[in-house]
Amino acid sequence: MVVRAAVYEFVAYERMLKKSKKNRNNKKLPMVNILVFYTGEKPWNAARQLSQLVEVDERFESYFHDYKMNLIEITGNTSYNFNEEDVYNLF
Numbered sequence: 001m002v003v004r005a006a007v008y009e010f011v012a013y014e015r016m017l018k019k020s021k022k023n024r025n026n027k028k029l030p031m032v033n034i035l036v037f038y039t040g041e042k043p044w045n046a047a048r049q050l051s052q053l054v055e056v057d058e059r060f061e062s063y064f065h066d067y068k069m070n071l072i073e074i075t076g077n078t079s080y081n082f083n084e085e086d087v088y089n090l091f
Helices: 002-022 058-063 085-090
Strands: 035-038 070-073
16 A cells, blocks of 8 residues: 555656646646545554565665655544544544
8 A cells, every 4th residue: 555655646746747847837846645544443554654565775775765654544543633623523
């Protein structure tokens, strides 16, 4: 899932870049933030960041971009504090 989330994020940037080239727009792109909502019965046990899936040689660690997935586990975790009542009710 961590790889899939990274792909979704970069595809979104790629689409925005293509669109901005058509419009000849030289503004910065808006930030893309992928959130993964997990609603399974058991706790999440898969990788949350790329380094948990990839064997990185210590000589190249400084060059490795460790993508970290934004994961929100909905079931069993009621410790989230939201300021918006609608968002709180969703969870």
